[in-house]
Amino acid sequence: MVSEYPLGVRPNPRSFPRRNRLISGLSLGTLVIEASETSGASWTVKHALDQDREVFCVPGSIFSPASGFTNRMIKLGAKLVSSYQDVL
Numbered sequence: 001m002v003s004e005y006p007l008g009v010r011p012n013p014r015s016f017p018r019r020n021r022l023i024s025g026l027s028l029g030t031l032v033i034e035a036s037e038t039s040g041a042s043w044t045v046k047h048a049l050d051q052d053r054e055v056f057c058v059p060g061s062i063f064s065p066a067s068g069f070t071n072r073m074i075k076l077g078a079k080l081v082s083s084y085q086d087v088l
Contacts, residue, residue: 029054
């Protein structure tokens with residue numbers, strides 16, 4: 001387990017962006033399956049880009065708010081994923 005907080009500190013929603021920074025920093029890339037524009041995944045992607053990590057996104061329906069973030073990230077240069085081979 002890796003954390004910036006001492007033992008015994010209970011998790012709360014305000015700590016998730018910091019946690020996501022650690023997760024993206026330990027990874028070679030970040031894969032986002034589905035995310036709305038206001039989801040926590042946007043923090044993880046921001047951290048991944050700041051850390052020069054690859055960002056992969058699965059496209060979704062243009063009519064679904066849950067696909068807004070992933071579709072926009074693909075437009076901005078995230079790697080489009082349609083199968084596991086796109087990540088490998």
